[in-house]
Amino acid sequence: MFSRTLWPYGAVLIISMGLLGLVLAGGLAMLQQAGPPAAARQGVLTLDDPQELSRGVLLEGEWEMYWGELLTPDDFAAAAPPRQGGRSVVLPGTWTGLPSPEGKLPGLGYATYRLRVQLPPGTDDRMLLAVRIPPVNSAYRLWVGGTQVASAGTVGTSRETSVSQYTKAMAVFHPRNAELDMVLQIANFSHAKGGLRQPIELGEMSAVHRSEDLAVGFDALLIGSLLIMGLYHLGLFTARRQSWSMFYFGMFCLLFSLRITLLGEVLLVKLFPGLDGELQLTLEYLTAALSLPLFTRFFSNSFPQESSERHTRLFTLLPGAYAVLVIALPSVMFTGTLIVLQLIITVCAMYIIFIAARAARRRRTGARFLLASCLLFFATVISDMLYAHELAVSRDTLSAFGLLFFVFSQSVLLSVKLSRTYVQEEQLTAALTALNSGLHSKVLERSAELEAANGELVRKNEELSRLESSRSRLLSNISHDLGTPLTTIRCYLEAIMDGMVETDEERERYVRLIHGKVLGMDRLIEDLFQLSQLEAGRVVFKFRPIPVDRLAGLLFGRYELDTRNSGIGYDLTVDRMGEAAGRAEYAEVEADLERLHQVFGNLIFNAMSFMRRGGRIEVSVTEDGREMRCSVRDNGRGIEPKDLPYVFERYYSGRASPGKTSGGLGLSISKEIVEAHGGRIWIEWSEPGEGTLIVFALPIREPVSE
Numbered sequence: 001m002f003s004r005t006l007w008p009y010g011a012v013l014i015i016s017m018g019l020l021g022l023v024l025a026g027g028l029a030m031l032q033q034a035g036p037p038a039a040a041r042q043g044v045l046t047l048d049d050p051q052e053l054s055r056g057v058l059l060e061g062e063w064e065m066y067w068g069e070l071l072t073p074d075d076f077a078a079a080a081p082p083r084q085g086g087r088s089v090v091l092p093g094t095w096t097g098l099p100s101p102e103g104k105l106p107g108l109g110y111a112t113y114r115l116r117v118q119l120p121p122g123t124d125d126r127m128l129l130a131v132r133i134p135p136v137n138s139a140y141r142l143w144v145g146g147t148q149v150a151s152a153g154t155v156g157t158s159r160e161t162s163v164s165q166y167t168k169a170m171a172v173f174h175p176r177n178a179e180l181d182m183v184l185q186i187a188n189f190s191h192a193k194g195g196l197r198q199p200i201e202l203g204e205m206s207a208v209h210r211s212e213d214l215a216v217g218f219d220a221l222l223i224g225s226l227l228i229m230g231l232y233h234l235g236l237f238t239a240r241r242q243s244w245s246m247f248y249f250g251m252f253c254l255l256f257s258l259r260i261t262l263l264g265e266v267l268l269v270k271l272f273p274g275l276d277g278e279l280q281l282t283l284e285y286l287t288a289a290l291s292l293p294l295f296t297r298f299f300s301n302s303f304p305q306e307s308s309e310r311h312t313r314l315f316t317l318l319p320g321a322y323a324v325l326v327i328a329l330p331s332v333m334f335t336g337t338l339i340v341l342q343l344i345i346t347v348c349a350m351y352i353i354f355i356a357a358r359a360a361r362r363r364r365t366g367a368r369f370l371l372a373s374c375l376l377f378f379a380t381v382i383s384d385m386l387y388a389h390e391l392a393v394s395r396d397t398l399s400a401f402g403l404l405f406f407v408f409s410q411s412v413l414l415s416v417k418l419s420r421t422y423v424q425e426e427q428l429t430a431a432l433t434a435l436n437s438g439l440h441s442k443v444l445e446r447s448a449e450l451e452a453a454n455g456e457l458v459r460k461n462e463e464l465s466r467l468e469s470s471r472s473r474l475l476s477n478i479s480h481d482l483g484t485p486l487t488t489i490r491c492y493l494e495a496i497m498d499g500m501v502e503t504d505e506e507r508e509r510y511v512r513l514i515h516g517k518v519l520g521m522d523r524l525i526e527d528l529f530q531l532s533q534l535e536a537g538r539v540v541f542k543f544r545p546i547p548v549d550r551l552a553g554l555l556f557g558r559y560e561l562d563t564r565n566s567g568i569g570y571d572l573t574v575d576r577m578g579e580a581a582g583r584a585e586y587a588e589v590e591a592d593l594e595r596l597h598q599v600f601g602n603l604i605f606n607a608m609s610f611m612r613r614g615g616r617i618e619v620s621v622t623e624d625g626r627e628m629r630c631s632v633r634d635n636g637r638g639i640e641p642k643d644l645p646y647v648f649e650r651y652y653s654g655r656a657s658p659g660k661t662s663g664g665l666g667l668s669i670s671k672e673i674v675e676a677h678g679g680r681i682w683i684e685w686s687e688p689g690e691g692t693l694i695v696f697a698l699p700i701r702e703p704v705s706e
Helices: 007-033 052-057 073-078 203-239 242-261 269-270 276-304 309-328 331-361 369-388 397-481 483-497 504-536 548-559 560-565 595-611 640-648 666-676
Strands: 039-040 042-048 058-067 087-093 107-118 129-133 139-143 149-152 168-173 179-188 201-205 544-547 569-576 588-591 616-623 627-634 680-687 691-699
Touching: 007 042, 007 616, 039 042, 039 627, 052 058, 052 201, 073 179, 107 331, 129 139, 129 149, 129 203, 139 168, 149 548, 179 201, 201 203, 203 242, 203 397, 242 269, 242 276, 242 397, 242 640, 276 309, 276 331, 309 331, 331 369, 331 569, 369 397, 369 680, 483 504, 548 569, 548 588, 548 616, 548 627, 560 569, 560 595, 569 627, 588 595, 588 691, 595 627, 595 691, 666 680
Parallel strands: 039 058, 042 107, 569 616
Antiparallel strands: 058 087, 058 107, 058 201, 107 179, 129 168, 129 201, 139 149, 139 179, 544 588, 616 627, 627 691, 680 691
């Protein structure tokens, strides 16, 4: 069972092998379309089976060759007896190096080939036959049955009179008799090797057309695939400029696609019919030389740790130098250096295979499959090399098949890499999102903690500010409020010490006065301290729920005896109104009973301080469903209107009744205590000589839901 890390490469191998199978199947069908070759003997080819023409016949075997002569069909027809002097040579093949009386034939020169084809019995002269002529080094003319049917370039007897052109052609004709006399003139003054490298195909027009369509279509497939792959890789390089391996591979594919247009069906000449033959040769050799450094750079950039920059530079400069040689020399010279180019290709291939093998040994991603496809590609390149030296019978574009397999393998591997990159990117994005979410939560958590700490710090600062303010006011109050009684005490003591108090009775009276002043100072100091504590928020309240009617009774009852002893009337009224009128029980308030006693006592004693005997204090406690109101009304002296805004401030002192004192902090303390309960206190009404009504209110306790 394949592991997760191996299945993408297994898919690559399966897909690539499938593509290779399609390519080879197409090539095999193209080759089989022409049918098996018919062997000619002594310049004569006999076709016995009528089906041979319907399948197409490759005219291979022994042709008559007339070296150094450009003969026409008329030359053979006019000769009586038949023309002699020809020699039998095997086509396809070059004449370079063939033995002759003068020695081996050179690559440059001209010759005439002749083949007589005996058509199958019953061949109709109305039948349309066709011949398909491959590219010839380097100009030719072909006659069939005495009629010229095809040509390429200009056939001449010297370089000056000959113009080369490499292209394939197809000619259609009617057979005039049972024998076809085929005469082929070839002149070569631009290539190191002259002759016919590929066989001529003969057959019915439909069969030859079908063969040509297959060959053209297959070359178009190769060219289109390489163009698409090249542009695709260049597009990837444009999107990510750091991926130079994509650039080199894309340029390599484009350059090799140009090379395919110069080989096989020579589609470039179909686009540009007047293209010069020597320019074609130059482009063919240049594309072979310049593709090497691009391919080498592709591997060295794909596996930088397995390659050597010095060797890569060397294998870049060598093909570059050969390309300069191709440009500088005429075609007849640089075509003779083909072996040099092939040696450079071989050395570069060994270096590339070394890089791929080292990467595969180190388990680099996709290196093993890249090595396998690379080996297959170079095997087809070697086949093309052998074909160039007439050591193998194959197409001259077999390397394109291997390259196509390599390109598809590389593309599928690239897709696997990109898909893995996308998966990793998605995983990293998910992890980063989770991390950001966690960080966001942590930031919110830390922010909340900081806000809480900041709030606590602000509260502490406010508390410290209140404490400092309270301390300052306390010191100021002590110095202010103790100054007067201390001065009085000092005066009394100085009077006693100076002997101004003569009798014991006066001395006792002075001592009592001093004692009273000391007690007043003690109460004043206690009130100042308590008020400072309340303002600073340092007093701890003991809240508990108390029904309104019970709270009223407790507050009223504590001061009943004090008022009676002072000769002051004292009444209490407890009632419900508003929303509370229909309820059977009174609501509760959250209260600190002792602190409320202090408030209520301050109000009662403050009212008594401004009343004479026979006065009256009326206490009213009401509940309306929202708050409890406690009203204390007296019929004393009242408060002047100008003093009303300052009643609850420190040191306010109205004019007390004779013999009674009024402190200046009681109402201030009461106000602080009531506000600490969430309530409020105010002067409801006051008229000089009529009396005063003071009210404080506390919120009703919300019932607890079960």
